[in-house]
Amino acid sequence: MAFDLRTLSRRDLRRLAGELWADPRCDGIAPAVVEAAVAAGASSLDRTLVTAYLRHFPRGHCAFDFLRGAAAHVAERRDWPWRQRGQDWCLWDPEAGPDSVARALLTGPDSAPVLRDAGLEADLAQGAFTAAALDMACLRAGEAQDKSARQMGEKLIDLVNTAPVSPRAGMLVHGLLQPWLQQSPPDDYKDRLSAFLLTRYGHPKLQSGQWQAIEAEMPGQGATRLVGLLTGWLIRRAVRQFFAVVGATTNDPQQWAAREAFWKSYLDDDAIDDAWFAFGRQAELAARGMVENGSYGQITGSGADPSHSALILSIGDVRIAEWSHNGSCRFWNREDRQAPDPYNKQYFGLPLRAMNGGRGYEDGFAAIPHQSGWERKFASFIHRHSGRRHPLYGEGLWTRSWY
Template sequence: MSDYPASETREAIEALKAALGALPRAWFPSGTSHTAAMLQKLGAGERPPRPPQEAHLEALRARLRALFAAGPPAAPPEPRDLRDAPWILWSGKPPAAGFPGLLPAVLAQAAGHGRTLRNLAEAWVRDFDPKLPGLRETGSALARLIAASVDRRLGHWREAQALVGLFDAEHGPKRLAERLLRGPEAVGEILERCGFADPARATGAYMLAVQRAALATLPPLLRQAPGPAGTALRRAQAFLAPASRLRFPEERGPMAAGLVAAWLGGAAPDAALRDEVQEFLLHHLGDPRLKPQNWTAAGEEVVRLVRGWLARASLETFFRLIDEHALDRHWRYREAFWSACLQKGAIDDAWLVLGRNVHASARAIRALGSAYGCLSGSSDPNHAVLLMRIGPLVLCEWSHNGRLRAWPADWRQAPQLGCAGYDRDELVVRGLPFPDAPEPEGLTHRGSESGLWQGRAAKLLAKRAGLHLTPTDWQPR
């Protein structure tokens, strides 16, 4: 058995590999290098350094805390303690970077010891937070030390520093974020070049800072013309969800806010771009009407905007389904009326309820997803129902010759939006009377050409919801 600890054996192998890598290629004999094969078998590949076990690190923290309690000690620490110290500089309690004199000692050893330097760079990106003590200064030191080093295993850090100034704690994450969003290389290629293709680095604190910077940079890019905006969005999505899984699932709320921030309180997005953002968010967060807990951290304004998008999708889907399943020559008047409500931003929420023949078609409509309920108890399997929330009212619009009904949302018999199934009887219970309408059981769609039913519906919406529509608003275009 060797008298050397395994860690020192590995370090010797890594140093040998670095030295061999610095030799000219012509130095090697033709054919496969037996030394290279041996190194590969011994595990001296390009794997990033990993921290020791937690128990080892906590014992190290206790030793260094005692040793540096009054500042730099008279006797220097063990080199192996300084080698492993980077892993506790900015993590654990207390962070060892606060021990007086420890960080300068680590930097001094890193200047002449490759393993310490590699550990320091790895811990810096893993625990990155510019507010932590000594982290900014350490980044500047890392940039200098890595530039001066001939260790080939630091090549990705050298390239990242040259490409985006990675170790600039203030500006590095933003520069990398801008590179990811603007190119010219593919997102995966940039991350590979900068060393962040490794799974551990891909979800470290530096990448979290990059994600936050990217989301802050994204809104003006999404307000560009559709072509450049679409490119920026797809690059953002490639970074946010590599292999269709969120890089930081715990950040899904802020991520949703960043993706829609371009349109908060402003102009409506391009329809195709809106649909791409909506599809991405529904895939990774679920429908806010069905999984509101996933959207809490996004904020009320964001949820309100996305619910408005979904209401539009439900309404547009309803129109298409009517075209397929209901031969109603007056339907274009109903479409015009509810589109006017949508254009005024009055429809806070919408939910489809579909007969068994209709929901088979709905499943093929991407914008709707699974956001609809199934209708039972109806004699016609082609029936579809649109439930809407407008201010304090719930309204129920039927396809075919069904009547329009309305209830105060706080009435016990008012239908709830977002249910998976509805019986017909739930959707035809008596609601509010419509002004000037003789029917107590809901409003029939008579007199579409003259605006008869539209006028009565508009009066109810004005009285109960404060929504004011004119005949010009509801006329088909």
């Protein structure tokens, strides 16, 4: 782009200085445009330079230092609010500025007064400087420990729900989960975190592409561990939600309590690798309001009553379909072509209630009824085919005639 900046009207210079940062064709003239705007000495151009810095905050731009230095200079040369704001909030320091706003956002009762005091109002509230401050708030929340970890995490969720701009997804996930790699949050807060991230970004097993992009945005080296932590929470959440839903609607609470105790023992022992549940049409209606949309599958077709539900588990090499009503629990080897995959959105009733698999018993299929001593039979089968012991029933007591 070759032209004489001196031929531009003040209006055109103001427009160019404010908007060139998003157009790579203007990279070569950016320093000259900034110098011309400063040299003009007009209050309207000074305001343009300040707002361009805060709106675009183009830290990767080749002329960023020119813009930052110009914004700091024009802010100081006038008796106007930007002079004091720049001093109070370190606005012209690209590291300290976002950090000072971030700390205030994490400790204040509301984001609006903080942003207003820093001059980040109207369109600047949605600008890149504000977004950088929220990214920094995520980093600060990720450093928190003990009780402050929950306090900052809850504040971060509130900020994201109310702020006019959002941090990057990877930064937010990092800020919310990083404190819990070495300690476990209280169950109620774990549920809040899980529900928030599930609603915002989907299940890591279902939206794997999106979560790979989120991992790529995370700082540090622990991204995969953080996503694994959340996935583990969601597995536990799925099992507990399934039992809560069925427990609220069952006609045989005593029988259901025994099944719940059996499977939750594996859960508490971190022996369950995947968990997902599916509802028949009537069961889905009964469960509304108790589970999040999209966090379960549907059972369709013949072979299963519409009022029934199924819990689909993976324990080592064993894939399991436990049912909400009387009947046999099904066990497959996970490589069996007839084994149900977790995280499907739809299941057909007949395969889920199969009485044989693509493989025989020795290779990992059985349909075991809930009859006397079923807990030891289940534990025996699972140990035989996965190597994992039940915390209470151990290896069970294997007898071929059981199957």
